[in-house]
Amino acid sequence: MTHNKEPIPGTVMFDGTQAMKGYALNKMCYSFNNKQNREEFLADEEAYMDKYGLNDEQKQAVRDKVVLDLIAAGGNIYYLAKFAGMYGLNVQDVGAQQTGMSVEDFKEKLRRAGE
Amino acid sequence: MARIVGGLTTSHIPAIGNAIARKMFEDPYWKPFFDGYPPVREWLDEVKPDVAVVIYNDHGLNFFLDKQPTFAIGAAPEYRNDDEGWGIPTIAPFKGDPAFSWHLIDNLVHDDFDLVTCQEMLVDHGFTVPMQLFWPNYADIGIKTVPLVINTVQHPLPSPRRCYNLGKSLGKAIESYPEDLKVVILGTGGLSHQLDGQRAGFINKTFDRMCMEKIVDDPEHFLDMSIRDLVVEAGAQGAEFILWLAMRGALTGKVTARHSNYHIPISNTASGLLCLENAA
Ligand SMILES: [Fe+2]
Numbered sequence: 001m002t003h004n005k006e007p008i009p010g011t012v013m014f015d016g017t018q019a020m021k022g023y024a025l026n027k028m029c030y031s032f033n034n035k036q037n038r039e040e041f042l043a044d045e046e047a048y049m050d051k052y053g054l055n056d057e058q059k060q061a062v063r064d065k066v067v068l069d070l071i072a073a074g075g076n077i078y079y080l081a082k083f084a085g086m087y088g089l090n091v092q093d094v095g096a097q098q099t100g101m102s103v104e105d106f107k108e109k110l111r112r113a114g115e
Numbered sequence: 116m117a118r119i120v121g122g123l124t125t126s127h128i129p130a131i132g133n134a135i136a137r138k139m140f141e142d143p144y145w146k147p148f149f150d151g152y153p154p155v156r157e158w159l160d161e162v163k164p165d166v167a168v169v170i171y172n173d174h175g176l177n178f179f180l181d182k183q184p185t186f187a188i189g190a191a192p193e194y195r196n197d198d199e200g201w202g203i204p205t206i207a208p209f210k211g212d213p214a215f216s217w218h219l220i221d222n223l224v225h226d227d228f229d230l231v232t233c234q235e236m237l238v239d240h241g242f243t244v245p246m247q248l249f250w251p252n253y254a255d256i257g258i259k260t261v262p263l264v265i266n267t268v269q270h271p272l273p274s275p276r277r278c279y280n281l282g283k284s285l286g287k288a289i290e291s292y293p294e295d296l297k298v299v300i301l302g303t304g305g306l307s308h309q310l311d312g313q314r315a316g317f318i319n320k321t322f323d324r325m326c327m328e329k330i331v332d333d334p335e336h337f338l339d340m341s342i343r344d345l346v347v348e349a350g351a352q353g354a355e356f357i358l359w360l361a362m363r364g365a366l367t368g369k370v371t372a373r374h375s376n377y378h379i380p381i382s383n384t385a386s387g388l389l390c391l392e393n394a395a
Contacts, residue, residue, distance in 0.1 A: 013310045067311075082175070
């Protein structure tokens with residue numbers, strides 16, 4: 001069987017390469033399942049990122065809260081959702097940010113998909 | 116002997132758990148979604164399954180990338196839910212059936228499906244949301260469960276064919292269990308959605324409709340698709356359709372769709388609900 005790895009526009013396949021690249025970032029985000037960890041992060045983001053060994057690209061993406069940058073730095077959307085959740089952002093806010101739309105327009109786009 | 120009474124499919128996104136916690140059943144946004152479930156609950160009231168085998172994917176509660184199994188199965192007396200980080204209230208634990216789980220493990224491994232076995236396992240929204248939708252009173256009626264996890268987090272994911280074949284082995288394993296259990300199988304997740312990248316918000320109604328139809332009478336239609344094909348057609352997270360295929364593989368008899376509901380959107384997702392009866 002041929003194994004087609006041709007990229008899909010607007011989509012990063014979270015594969016072994018991404019999983020290695022993003023390990024520290026995803027591990028930090030996974031730790032946000034725990035309330036104490038969330039509080040520790042919010043109290044001192046820089047110290048918490050150092051504790052998990054994030055690289056500079058990952059740290060900057062975390063500071064900026066730019067989801068496309070977080071993905072480029074190896075972030076996986078399921079772990080990133082825990083990070084976004086700390087700021088009260090849901091998947092529609094995250095979708096709007098990545099597509100450069102307002103949240104209202106993004107929701108409208110979803111609604112239209114049902115027509 | 117144990118008998119498979121049917122299969123159910125439903126989306127399992129966290130926003131549903133949130134809407135349940137806030138009792139938004141009559142809210143205009145949510146009503147068309149929630150209205151699909153009462154007929155399925157009536158069917159379940161009639162059939163009264165003893166055990167639900169729940170096929171889902173863990174989204175980063177029980178498993179992390181340090182150890183990411185392709186297939187994993189619970190063999191615990193109880194499964195607890197826990198904080199997933201975004202504020203959905205943690206709900207009551209679910210009963211397990213370790214003897215039944217071990218029977219499934221013995222048979223599936225014998226059939227070349229080498230599962231990771233878990234005597235402790237936290238269940239996330241992929242498991243809890245469908246359970247709450249189908250059995251809002253699950254804690255009172257004490258329905259037993261077997262969680263069956265398929266990796267949809269980290270590529271490579273198992274192929275549609277592999278998941279369907281896992282379902283087939285699962286069906287055989289269930290039907291060889293000597294106790295008179297009535298078993299229902301849940302295939303959760305989907306349908307089309309994509310959360311990440313510039314393609315976020317991707318939904319494909321035409322493909323979803325075809326999935327809802329073909330999974331009833333012609334599930335083998337999907338077996339030559341690759342995961343990449345599924346991502347193209349259904350979005351990055353729409354690849355969760357492999358969980359539906361695993362469920363469908365386990366239905367060995369004459370399959371009839373008793374109820375269905377398809378609604379766009381809930382959160383970023385096209386939601387698909389099916390109640391499939393499995394006659395001997
Ligand atoms: Fe999911």
